[in-house]
Amino acid sequence: MNTKRNILLGILFLTISFCAFSAGIKAVEAKTKILKKAIIKDINKDTKVIKAIKEGDTYTIYASSAKYRKGATSSNSMKFSTIKEGDVITVEGSFDGKKVTATKIRDLSYYDKKTVTFYGTIDSTNATTSTLKINTIDRDDQAVSILSSTKIKNENGKKIKLADLKEDDRVLVKGKWSRKKNTITKTQTIDILNDDDYSDLDD
Numbered sequence: 001m002n003t004k005r006n007i008l009l010g011i012l013f014l015t016i017s018f019c020a021f022s023a024g025i026k027a028v029e030a031k032t033k034i035l036k037k038a039i040i041k042d043i044n045k046d047t048k049v050i051k052a053i054k055e056g057d058t059y060t061i062y063a064s065s066a067k068y069r070k071g072a073t074s075s076n077s078m079k080f081s082t083i084k085e086g087d088v089i090t091v092e093g094s095f096d097g098k099k100v101t102a103t104k105i106r107d108l109s110y111y112d113k114k115t116v117t118f119y120g121t122i123d124s125t126n127a128t129t130s131t132l133k134i135n136t137i138d139r140d141d142q143a144v145s146i147l148s149s150t151k152i153k154n155e156n157g158k159k160i161k162l163a164d165l166k167e168d169d170r171v172l173v174k175g176k177w178s179r180k181k182n183t184i185t186k187t188q189t190i191d192i193l194n195d196d197d198y199s200d201l202d203d
Helices: 002-031 195-202
Strands: 032-044 049-054 057-062 067-070 088-096 099-107 115-126 131-135 141-145 151-153 170-178 183-192
Touching: 002 088, 032 057, 032 195, 049 088, 049 195, 057 088, 088 115, 115 141, 115 183, 141 170, 170 195
Parallel strands: 057 099, 067 099, 141 183, 151 183
Antiparallel strands: 032 049, 032 088, 049 057, 088 099, 115 131, 115 170, 131 141, 170 183
């Protein structure tokens, strides 16, 4: 009898343990999210902690155990030391409010000769040559070529024209980047950001 009882208790214990384990796994999975197109404000190279801003919120990203990838979809890896302030990143990981334990970080601003997304402020525009220049935080000035197919939107998501862009507008620019030439060509989109949401980047 004692043997059967012990066996039953053992089975019951294993069942409860498995259920608790499964519930724990589901709880972790429920917290796994993706933060898209946040802009890096600060990087601590020693601790691998990143502070990034998205629409007025500042996220603290713990990146010591993360995998780092170039571009939005590439499997090409990159070093943490290559990431710079002002880069636009997508972060996947476990979220606790605005604190993120990252499992994967994609740097959308570092993929030479491929499609990138840059954050910058407009330094000048030239309607004659259909170009503009943006100042980035830590990736030098970039010359941006605008095509007839380039979609330009204001901070409310409404389509506007090149002539509507102004100096000091904060923008996200998506196009093909040449690291050597500091140019963005085949520009797909230019989105103006709300100043109030990203003013902390000036600190």
